[in-house]
Amino acid sequence: MAEFTLTAAPPLAGHDETFGDTRLHAPQDFAIVSVALPLGGETAAKKAIKTAYGVELPAPGKSVVAKGKERILRLAPDLAFVFFTHAGADAETIVADKLKDKAYLTDQTDVWTALELSGPMARAALERICPLDLYTDAFALNDGARTVMEHLGTIILRTDDDTYLLLSASSSADSFLHAIETSIKNVI
């Protein structure tokens, strides 16, 4: 039997388009690893994160940027995501080397597709499809949340004043892109 080697390819790789000053693009080599805190081992896991990244695990709904430019987003009391730039299919081992075995890790790089929306019309475009209150005080810098946009499960993260990182399922990447593009076109 023939032997096949499957190489994962991000579905929206290289996507980059601008609408006036507003830009929608897929970040390159975007690695995602989820970190689940073991029941009863929460304190040890938090300590390991602090030692490995030099930052405290933030409160649910908040994110922090670590010294090595990794971003840690806590989505639930016992679940956080680590985002960092890395090419290759070994993102999980990089986090595993740092956290030892103090937390349960899952490589989610393939699972999500990332889009970064930035520019003056970013918030106006998102307001139409995001059920969360994105007013600058209500959704502050570095806030992150999991919600639904156009029926698609989405993680939204505010990384700068007018910059939002959006994550949705790889399997419906084109539909998600279409939803965001349509919303931008509706406001410009």
Add this chain to the structure above:
Amino acid sequence: MIIDHPLLGPRDAAEFVYLGDASLIDRPDWQAPDAMEKFHAYGYLRDNPAGEHQELWYHEQGDRSWLVVTRDTVTHTITKVELARDVARGKTKARGRGK
């Protein structure tokens, strides 16, 4: 309808899935002599109040937490939202078990 999540703040009810009466947290002891009767009540018998009702909601399109929502079934007014794990741990403590 808006559910004010204790950790994440107000969220649209569309992000949640409804399960039912919060008494489902109180699973009977399967070793008790009257376990058969208790499980029958647990599985099939529900109150149907016109008024305050405690129910389980799952934040599926959010942080995947289970919530105990106290809601008035007549007006849909939500008076209290708690994390189900806190409620369950409170009950375990009250029974003198657990940590």
